[in-house]
Amino acid sequence: MYQRFLQELSQHQLHQIHKILFHLDKNEVKKVLIRPILLKDIPMWQIETTRAEKVYHQNIAHVELVSYLYQCMQEYICKQITMTTASQIYHYRLTKKGKILHYAETNQQQKAPEMEHNRTKSYLLEEGMPIHALVDLGIFDGNFRIKASAKKKFRQINHFLSLIVESIETDQQEALTIIDFGCGKSYLSFLVYYYFVFIKEIELTMIGYDLKADVVEQCNLTAKKYDYQNLHFIHGDIAKASHDHGKVDAMITLHACNVATDYALHYAITHQITHIFSVPCCQHEIAQQIAPPASWSFLFQHGLHKERLSALFTDAIRCEILRTMGYQVDVIEFVEIENTPKNALIRAKLTHPTHHFTPTPALQTFLKEFHLKPTLVRLLTE
Ligand SMILES: C[S@@+](CC[C@H](N)C(=O)[O-])C[C@H]1O[C@@H](n2cnc3c(N)ncnc32)[C@H](O)[C@@H]1O
Structure with missing residues (x-):
């Protein structure tokens, strides 16, 4: 279904990807945001899932990204995917007729994501919580x-x-x-x-x-x-x-x-x-x-x-x-x-x-x- 997204993803080295955002439809899960983080200096992906107003986090190894994305696309109906890379922002949208619309724009900011590991980890309350x-x-x-x-x-x-x-x-x-x-x-x-x-x-x-x-x-x-x-x-x-x-x-x-x-x-x-x-x-x-x-x-x-x-x-x-x-x-x-x-x-x-x-x-x-x-x-x- 999202062949084009996976194709464009494969054209990038993983370190060039700043974030991937899934907007989901007809699911309990509304949003999945994937960002690179450093855990004890090891590059990983942080998956932030928004489910019924609550935000959950899990981390996966760098090499697990593509299989996670496949799993995500099989499990959920994705309404929209946005992938931000160092140079481009790619948009993919599922129309009511089941077609995929896609376009790309230049990433004006070209700002690398903060790779500093999420120091709020040790906090009782973290950013992302719906406070x-x-x-x-x-x-x-x-x-x-x-x-x-x-x-x-x-x-x-x-x-x-x-x-x-x-x-x-x-x-x-x-x-x-x-x-x-x-x-x-x-x-x-x-x-x-x-x-x-x-x-x-x-x-x-x-x-x-x-x-x-x-x-x-x-x-x-x-x-x-x-x-x-x-x-x-x-x-x-x-x-x-x-x-x-x-x-x-x-x-x-x-x-x-x-x-x-x-x-x-x-x-x-x-x-x-x-x-x-x-x-x-x-x-x-x-x-x-x-x-x-x-x-x-x-x-x-x-x-x-x-x-x-x-x-x-x-x-x-x-x-x-x-x-x-x-x-x-x-x-x-x-x-x-x-x-x-x-x-x-x-x-x-x-x-x-x-x-x-x-x-x-x-x-x-x-x-x-x-x-x-x-x-x-x-x-x-x-
Ligand atoms: C520096 S602010 C700190 C505010 C808050 N606790 C914080 O850390 O973000 C000090 C506060 O104490 C309040 N304050 C100072 N003397 C007070 C008093 N006698 N009775 C009630 N409030 C007082 C001030 O109005 C001010 O809002």
Whole structure:
């Protein structure tokens, strides 16, 4: 049937083929996309099959391509085939009368496909998954491919998601409530929701808080559009968060600015939230307060050192407070520093809940000697 396609395919060396796309008719499978990839430096073909809105991947050896194509054409009714090579794009279309129409055009782009192996492989969520909300949020394009401008963000939130999953899944709960403070455009909230609800099939209630009314409204519209029934966004200041969300299992902050992180940590501590995942940023408060003892003043001679040391002190103090309040604390680089320099995640799990904050002697001495009164300490002692 598609003799001409197979003939033209055979005239090319396999490395010249950039992609082959089958549009299928009257089949459960709607689309098959075949692209070259490198798997541990071995050239292979990735077969992406779209079946009932879901996308599946499989890889086959280079030499298996032609037999796979035969099998595909025997199994399915192909409405259209497009083959893109380094120089041409070939189109073949089956008419209603059963004839094959074909034509070729010059490949203007002549862009070689990215042979870098699909690094998203290790991610929990991958491009190609039909996460429609991510198209609306500008992370995916209409074909569920990551937009070039969103690659870093996608990587960040995927890493973040895997760390959340690693901690929470050990609890083996069937229902979860998670709060994302300072959610902004809420890429992370949408991914977390999608993963737990549609992949793990766990009942998840997810709440995002942000100061920006327009962003919150947009996120609520997107959640409604895709019928994400238990994903809600609240316009409000974390410092005044007072809604009753029942038992909350996890609190997230990703780059909540300056003391917004302290208000979020305070909320988590006082509501005895089991899991905390917090990536602080813009830790300016301590840099403005710090007055070190004379013997340490050389460390703060330069603005850059003062700023960086203050940021480290801020987070080290937060961790010490969390430990004091019964949390087991980890500090991890959640993504490579080239992706974002603000990459230190404070991950904490409540193991010995306590209601009273009593700073450790070491923390008390440090705060006194450096003349510090960080927001989190103030909130817990007020
Ligand atoms: C740098 S953005 C990060 C957004 C999102 N978490 C992300 O990583 O893509 C910080 C967000 O925190 C919000 N924010 C800062 N202070 C806040 C506060 N006190 N209450 C609620 N939201 C706050 C800002 O409006 C902003 O959207």
